[in-house]
Amino acid sequence: GAVVSQHPSRVICKSGTSVKIECRSLDFQATTMFWYRQFPKQSLMLMATSNEGSKATYEQGVEKDKFLINHASLTLSTLTVTSAHPEDSSFYICSAGGRDTEAFFGQGTRLTVV
């Protein structure tokens, strides 16, 4: 099946720094990718839809200046958490799928801001 690769799997950063998370579709082209956030013991919440060659679409309540999304190619989307703070610590996971019946997820990134 299709594979989505996400990197890094874990990252610890200092408060005030920025962190970039990459999401790659390895064997298919993805014009759209999705970024989710998951707090402990909670469900996945969609943050934004990443659109290749155009601006991302953010869900209500998600700060677009804090969570920068870039989708510069058909196989790569990046999420940058800018000026990270401890409350940004969470599990971030991306997904992509070539067809309506598909939705493949990356391995996820556990971000800890200290």
Add this chain to the structure above:
Amino acid sequence: AQKITQTQPGMFVQEKEAVTLDCTYDTSDPSYGLFWYKQPSSGEMIFLIYQGSYDQQNATEGRYSLNFQKARKSANLVISASQLGDSAMYFCAMRELIKAAGNKLTFGGGTRVLVKP
């Protein structure tokens, strides 16, 4: 209103027995898809099974089957012959194919399953 509801926050099941995880959904979109994912403690989202709203038969994938009752808007997951490795969080999700832009998935709150030896 919640689009996807999983009413069982957690449940125990005896090894080798079957377990049913409930999922109800709410949509006015005539075309939609329903997904089930397994999330072990590592965090990865493992795709289990898919049911399209126009599919005539219930989906099955190995030990997983989906009890799709369209009129009741339910899509329960049945895991047969539970194994210790089935212990994980299970999420039901829906993709609305016409009204929602971008094919995004909406997730239920999840059900934690613990298989007892």
